Amino acid sequence: MPLKLYGVLRSRATRPVWTAMELGLDFEHVPVIQAYRLKDPAAPDAPLNTAxxxxxxxxxxxxxxxxxxDGFVLHESFAIGLYLARKHGGPLAPRDAKEEGLAVMWALWGMGLEADALAIVQKREPEAAAARLRAPFAVLDAALAEGGGHLLGGRFTVADINLAEVLRYAQPATALFEKRPHIQAWITACQARPAFQAMMRKREAEPA
Known part of the structure; x- marks a missing residue:
């Protein structure tokens, strides 16, 4: 099988795996676990891990x-998803240079929110993290209202996948979403998609 995606789904690997499933790609998922989760990642019987x-x-x-x-190796979750959408096309992919620029912009924008989103799900001063997210949430809510509920061209794309997976970490801060109805409707619609739900079932079957 030429396409391989490495990484357990209790990681940022959810992003490219969800993208590949949306695209209907035939791929091998290689469940590489984070070395820090293992007592001895170098042990002879240790599972395949990041070390x-x-x-x-x-x-x-x-x-x-x-x-x-098929021999082309790529790292970074956003880059992989953008590459797969660009290569395989269809409605998930940017249609032109402007949409491609917007897809990259929203990915980079999402990277700026990830630390605070993770702080919420990991319960590391979640109230302070949620407070820092209020201003960018207002920006995103307005963009979704203007864009017909999506980030590119009024349709579901790889840009939605990438950003929705960042903001999934922040969902325990329910008030953030309740105060921004366009974000709430958008992430609910994203997570209702069959490919997302199939990916999450695989994720939930992995060891915690």
Whole structure:
């Protein structure tokens, strides 16, 4: 199978795996676990992990996710998703240079929110993190209202996948979403998609 996606789904690997499933791609999911989750990642019986030489041969950074598409290796979750959408096309992909620019813009914008979103789900001063997210949530809510409920061209795209997966971490802060109805409706619609639900079932079947 030429396309391989590396990384357990209790990681940012959810983003490219969800994208690949939306695209209906035939791919091999290689469940590489984070080394920090293992007592001894170098033990002979340790599962494939981010410190394993076999995985370091794919991504010398020792980070998941990673992709091998018939010999073309790519790292970083947003980059992988954008690449897969660009290569395989269809409504999930940007239609032109402007939409491609917007898809990259929203991915980079989402990266700026990720630390606070993670702080919420990991219960590390979640109230302070939620307070910092109020202003960007107002920006996103207005953009979704203007864009017909999506980030690009009034339709569901890879840009929605990437950003929805960042904001999933913030969902325990329910008041953030309740005060921004366009965000609430958008993330609810994203997470109602069959590909998202199939990906999450696979994620929930993994060891915690």
């Amino acid at each position: 394993s030489p076999a995985f370091r041969a794919v991504n010398a950074n020792g980070l998941i996710p990673a992709m091998d598409d």
